[in-house]
Amino acid sequence: MTKNSLLLAGAVLAHVAPAHAQITDKGNPYEGIDVSNETLVAELDSFESGFAQVNGIRMHYVEGGEGTPVVLMAGWPQTWWAFNQIMPDLAGNHHVIAVDIRGMGATDKPEGGYDKKNMARDIHELIGSLGYESAHIVGHDIGSQVAYAFAANYPDATTSVSFLDVSAQPQxxxxxxLVPARALTGNFQEDFFLWWFAFNQVLGMPEQLIEGRAHIFQNWFWDALLYKKDALSERDRAVYANAYNTVDGIRGGNGWYQAYAQDLDDQLTYPDQLTMPSLGIGGLGNALLVEFMTDRFAEPRLEHLPEAGHYIAEEAPEEVVTFLTEFLQSVDRQ
Structure with a gap:
């Protein structure tokens, strides 16, 4: 073999056979942190976990306190733990029921049923299984979408409805x-570009990319959507990464987004305006929250926390508890 042939062969081998494989898994930075529900619930005085068979699934919830029932529903990518800072205060006057909605946390993650009308049925059956005919309904993010569907489909079972930062998806x-109006700056407050709405629609691929790496994916949202960056501790982030680190957890959460087309169709069949007492507490999403609620609810009560981002129950728990408590007690007095 000539010298030129040897050089050519070496170049080809160098191109097709790199010396080192790429490292794609960055590991688990939260290894060793106890994020079990048993440990988390034990930290909340007088609260305990429960499970109920509702609408074909086994649903997990955490309950405590006495008084009129208040159902709390979190959103993506969180669990019932999103309310841990406000639950003890609310339990002073209410029976607080923080739910892992269908596809979340310790609740079942079936293949389907993630349209918000069906998820509202989950909650309606849960309330009935706990011996109540109605409840105050409180939602954040995806939980807010379920809350709106609940109020629209079960008005007689809705003592009141409250939305934290978002309500439901507008038409x-x-x-x-799919393409932003201008080049992105990297600052989400300036670039309100909901790219993950499309990403979470993709079937099968997100599970392969995110499994075991949920912390990488989620840290973008904590850093972009939190105004108070320290509102979530390392332990909080560990709880949420653990909940969405598996194929089932990722697929369940994405199911909420993949049902949007059905949700919007269902909304067209709902009353133009709902008349039950309603409260909206806005942070980052305040403008959209106000627009939706003034259009869909009669005489909504609206509050704004301008120094809080999207995760207001963690960024401004004292203010959220104050607004919620005053509202809920005013409704109970009626």
């Missing part, structure tokens, strides 16, 4: 851009 969601 304009159908027209969302």
């Amino acid at each position: 304009s969601t159908r027209d969302m851009r």
Whole structure:
């Protein structure tokens, strides 16, 4: 073999056979942190876990306190733990029931049923299984979408409905851009670009990318959507990463987004305005929250926390508890 042939062969081998394989898994930074529900619930005085068979699934919830029932529903990518800072205060006057909605946390993650009308049925059956005919309904993020569907489909079972930062998807969601209006700056407050709405629609691929690496994916949201960056501790982040680190956890959460088309169709069948007492507490999403609630609810009560981002129950727990408590007690007095 000539010298030129040897050089050519070496170049080809160098191109097709790199010396070192790429490292794609960055490991678990939260290894060793106890994020079990047993440990978390034990930290909340007088609260305990429960399970109920509802609408074909086994649903997990954490309950405590006495008084009129208040159902708390978190959103993506969190669990019932999102309310841990406000639950003890609310339990002073209410029976607090923080739920892992369908596809979340310790609740079952079936293949389907993630349209918000069906998820509202989950909650309606849960309330009935606990011996109540109605409850105050409180939602955040995806939980807010379920709360709206609950109020629209079960008005007689809705003592009141409250939304934290977002309510439900407006019909304009159908027209969302896949390309931003201008080049992104990297600052989400300036670039309100909901790229993950499309990403979470993809079937099968997100599970492969995110499994075992949920902390990498989620840290973008904590850093972008929190105004108070230290509102979530390392332990909080560990809880949420653990909940969405498996194929089932990722698929269950994405199911909420993949049902949006059905959710928007269902909304067209709901009353133009709902008349039960309603409260909206806005942070980052305040403008959209106000627009939706003034259009869909009669005489909504609206509050704004301008120094809080999206996760207001963690960024401003004292203010959220104050607004919620005053509202809930005013409704109970009626």
